[in-house]
Amino acid sequence: MKDQKTLILNRLKRIEGQIKGIRKMVEEDKCCTNILMQTNAVRSAVNNVGTIILEHHLKECLSEVNDNKNQAESIKELSELISKYAK
Numbered sequence: 001m002k003d004q005k006t007l008i009l010n011r012l013k014r015i016e017g018q019i020k021g022i023r024k025m026v027e028e029d030k031c032c033t034n035i036l037m038q039t040n041a042v043r044s045a046v047n048n049v050g051t052i053i054l055e056h057h058l059k060e061c062l063s064e065v066n067d068n069k070n071q072a073e074s075i076k077e078l079s080e081l082i083s084k085y086a087k
Contacts, residue, residue: 008052008053011048012049015046015049018042022035022039054082057081
C-alpha cells in the first residue's frame with residue numbers, strides 16, 4: 001500500500017495544482033473553453049484516483065473475506081460503493 005499511497009498522494013498534489021491553475025484562469029478571465037477543458041481534466045484525474053482506491057479495496061479488503069455471510073455482506077457493500085462511485 002505504501003507505493004499506492006505515494007501514487008495517490010502524488011496524483012492529488014497534481015490535481016491541487018490543476019485546481020489552482022483553473023482558479024487563476026478564472027481570475028484572469030481566460031477563455032471559457034480552456035477553463036472547461038481544464039475542469040474536465042481535473043474530473044478525469046479525480047476519477048482515476050478513485051479507481052486506484054477502489055482497486056486497492058477490491059484486492060486488499062475484500063480478498064480477506066472467507067465465509068459466505070461475510071461474502072454476501074461484502075458484495076452488498078461493494079455494490080453500494082460502486083453505485084455511489086459511478087454517479
